[in-house]
Amino acid sequence: MKLSAGQTLASTVDAVTVVVIRAPEGEVVITCGGAQMVAAKSGAGVPDPSQQDGALLGKRYADDSLGLELLCTKAGPGTLAANGQPLPLKDAKPLPASD
Numbered sequence: 001m002k003l004s005a006g007q008t009l010a011s012t013v014d015a016v017t018v019v020v021i022r023a024p025e026g027e028v029v030i031t032c033g034g035a036q037m038v039a040a041k042s043g044a045g046v047p048d049p050s051q052q053d054g055a056l057l058g059k060r061y062a063d064d065s066l067g068l069e070l071l072c073t074k075a076g077p078g079t080l081a082a083n084g085q086p087l088p089l090k091d092a093k094p095l096p097a098s099d
Contacts, residue, residue, distance in 0.1 A: 024068050054077050060072075
Protein backbone atom coordinates (compact mmCIF):
# COMPACT_ATOMS: atom_id res chain seq x y z
CA MET A 1 0.00 0.00 0.00
CA LYS A 2 1.27 3.48 -0.83
CA LEU A 3 1.03 5.63 2.32
CA SER A 4 0.82 9.40 2.70
CA ALA A 5 1.28 11.63 5.75
CA GLY A 6 -2.02 12.29 7.53
CA GLN A 7 -3.64 9.06 6.32
CA THR A 8 -5.62 7.10 8.93
CA LEU A 9 -5.36 3.30 9.00
CA ALA A 10 -7.66 0.94 10.92
CA SER A 11 -7.13 -2.63 12.04
CA THR A 12 -9.51 -5.30 10.78
CA VAL A 13 -8.95 -7.54 13.84
CA ASP A 14 -9.21 -5.12 16.79
CA ALA A 15 -9.83 -1.47 17.67
CA VAL A 16 -6.35 -0.11 16.77
CA THR A 17 -6.19 2.98 14.55
CA VAL A 18 -3.08 4.92 13.57
CA VAL A 19 -2.25 8.12 11.72
CA VAL A 20 0.71 8.14 9.33
CA ILE A 21 3.15 10.84 10.49
CA ARG A 22 5.98 10.06 8.05
CA ALA A 23 5.46 7.89 4.97
CA PRO A 24 8.08 5.97 2.99
CA GLU A 25 8.54 6.55 -0.74
CA GLY A 26 7.64 3.02 -1.83
CA GLU A 27 5.00 0.46 -1.08
CA VAL A 28 4.76 -0.92 2.47
CA VAL A 29 2.43 -3.44 4.14
CA ILE A 30 1.24 -2.26 7.58
CA THR A 31 -0.31 -4.94 9.76
CA CYS A 32 -1.89 -5.06 13.19
CA GLY A 33 -2.25 -8.39 14.92
CA GLY A 34 -0.97 -10.10 11.77
CA ALA A 35 -3.75 -8.72 9.51
CA GLN A 36 -3.25 -5.92 6.99
CA MET A 37 -4.56 -2.52 8.08
CA VAL A 38 -6.98 -0.69 5.80
CA ALA A 39 -7.88 2.94 5.09
CA ALA A 40 -11.43 2.47 6.40
CA LYS A 41 -12.90 0.03 8.91
CA SER A 42 -14.06 -2.91 6.80
CA GLY A 43 -15.25 -5.61 9.14
CA ALA A 44 -13.78 -8.25 11.36
CA GLY A 45 -10.79 -10.43 10.64
CA VAL A 46 -8.98 -13.02 12.73
CA PRO A 47 -5.89 -11.93 14.70
CA ASP A 48 -2.65 -13.93 14.73
CA PRO A 49 -2.10 -15.08 18.36
CA SER A 50 1.66 -14.47 18.05
CA GLN A 51 1.04 -10.82 17.12
CA GLN A 52 -0.76 -9.70 20.30
CA ASP A 53 1.82 -7.51 22.10
CA GLY A 54 -0.46 -4.46 21.90
CA ALA A 55 -0.41 -0.93 20.53
CA LEU A 56 -0.37 1.92 23.07
CA LEU A 57 -2.49 5.06 22.76
CA GLY A 58 -0.55 8.24 21.98
CA LYS A 59 2.71 6.41 21.28
CA ARG A 60 4.72 6.68 18.09
CA TYR A 61 6.00 3.61 16.29
CA ALA A 62 8.80 4.10 13.76
CA ASP A 63 11.18 2.34 11.40
CA ASP A 64 13.88 4.81 10.36
CA SER A 65 15.29 2.46 7.70
CA LEU A 66 11.90 2.59 5.91
CA GLY A 67 11.21 6.25 6.69
CA LEU A 68 7.97 5.31 8.45
CA GLU A 69 6.38 6.78 11.57
CA LEU A 70 2.88 6.03 12.92
CA LEU A 71 0.94 7.62 15.80
CA CYS A 72 -1.48 5.30 17.63
CA THR A 73 -4.84 7.09 18.03
CA LYS A 74 -6.81 4.11 19.37
CA ALA A 75 -5.16 1.37 21.45
CA GLY A 76 -5.67 -2.36 21.14
CA PRO A 77 -4.06 -5.76 21.67
CA GLY A 78 -2.56 -6.15 18.15
CA THR A 79 1.14 -5.70 17.36
CA LEU A 80 1.93 -3.06 14.70
CA ALA A 81 4.29 -4.26 11.98
CA ALA A 82 5.67 -3.05 8.64
CA ASN A 83 6.49 -5.61 5.96
CA GLY A 84 6.24 -8.37 8.58
CA GLN A 85 8.65 -6.77 11.08
CA PRO A 86 7.22 -5.48 14.41
CA LEU A 87 7.51 -1.70 14.75
CA PRO A 88 9.39 -0.51 17.84
CA LEU A 89 8.22 2.36 20.02
CA LYS A 90 9.93 5.61 19.08
CA ASP A 91 12.06 7.00 21.92
CA ALA A 92 11.16 10.43 23.29
CA LYS A 93 13.63 13.22 22.60
CA PRO A 94 15.40 14.39 25.74
CA LEU A 95 14.55 17.90 26.89
CA PRO A 96 17.39 20.43 27.01
CA ALA A 97 18.91 21.15 30.40
CA SER A 98 17.72 24.40 32.03
CA ASP A 99 20.80 25.63 33.86
